[in-house]
Amino acid sequence: NAGVTQTPKFQVLKTGQSMTLQCAQDMNHEYMSWYRQDPGMGLRLIHYSVGAGITDQGEVPNGYNVSRSTTEDFPLRLLSAAPSQTSVYFCASSVRGQGPYEQYFGPGTRLTVT
Amino acid sequence: GENVEQHPSTLSVQEGDSAVIKCTYSDSASNYFPWYKQELGKGPQLIIDIRSNVGEKKDQRIAVTLNKTAKHFSLHITETQPEDSAVYFCAASSWSSGSARQLTFGSGTQLTVLP
Numbered sequence: 001n002a003g004v005t006q007t008p009k010f011q012v013l014k015t016g017q018s019m020t021l022q023c024a025q026d027m028n029h030e031y032m033s034w035y036r037q038d039p040g041m042g043l044r045l046i047h048y049s050v051g052a053g054i055t056d057q058g059e060v061p062n063g064y065n066v067s068r069s070t071t072e073d074f075p076l077r078l079l080s081a082a083p084s085q086t087s088v089y090f091c092a093s094s095v096r097g098q099g100p101y102e103q104y105f106g107p108g109t110r111l112t113v114t
Numbered sequence: 115g116e117n118v119e120q121h122p123s124t125l126s127v128q129e130g131d132s133a134v135i136k137c138t139y140s141d142s143a144s145n146y147f148p149w150y151k152q153e154l155g156k157g158p159q160l161i162i163d164i165r166s167n168v169g170e171k172k173d174q175r176i177a178v179t180l181n182k183t184a185k186h187f188s189l190h191i192t193e194t195q196p197e198d199s200a201v202y203f204c205a206a207s208s209w210s211s212g213s214a215r216q217l218t219f220g221s222g223t224q225l226t227v228l229p
Contacts, residue, residue, distance in 0.1 A: 004157070033216070040123070042203055042219035043158070058216060059115075090157050100146040100165075100209045103217065105157030 004106035023091030120220030137204035
């Protein structure tokens with residue numbers, strides 16, 4: 001299994017541009033989520049999904065859109081990039097069941113908005 | 115919502131010494147407390163977790179303790195080795211059968227093990 005994969009690894013955008021960060025998992029996990037990591041602030045939840053067709057907002061959803069058309073894929077869209085969205089983005093997945101389960105993280109995408 | 119505070123932000127120890135990282139949480143409903151290790155250039159990886167019905171859990175050189183009354187939990191690493199150097203995150207969430215609220219992470223601790 002490849003686990004959780006993310007593309008691209010690095011990206012530079014100009015203010016106002018849009019892009020999609022890709023996330024895929026091959027573990028048949030129902031639960032997927034997107035976090036951003038900023039210095040001194042830990043990981044903050046952007047959006048999450050408990051299954052195909054179901055998404056919900058996390059702590060910092062503004063400026064981001066998500067969709068979940070398949071179990072495997074959970075792309076994150078930046079509608080109009082802003083310098084405040086410069087960050088490292090992590091996608092994670094886990095089993096959804098009767099208790100808390102380990103979240104498996106991807107390797108991250110480092111995004112710079114100029 | 116939940117708020118998790120983590121201390122210290124940086125920690126340097128000599129190889130072979132112990133390291134302790136502490137976290138406090140605010141929501142008394144939180145009942146699940148995982149610890150993640152993030153190596154340079156990689157995503158976080160779960161190293162140990164504890165549920166609120168347990169006061170301590172050990173796995174080889176790492177252990178986690180939980181004080182529900184004081185709302186704090188700690189990560190203990192004994193006999194530290196250079197490969198323990200990484201950023202460590204604590205987290206908290208509440209869960210019940212069939213559902214789980216989201217993880218709230220602490221701000222992270224950069225642990226450096228000096229040879």
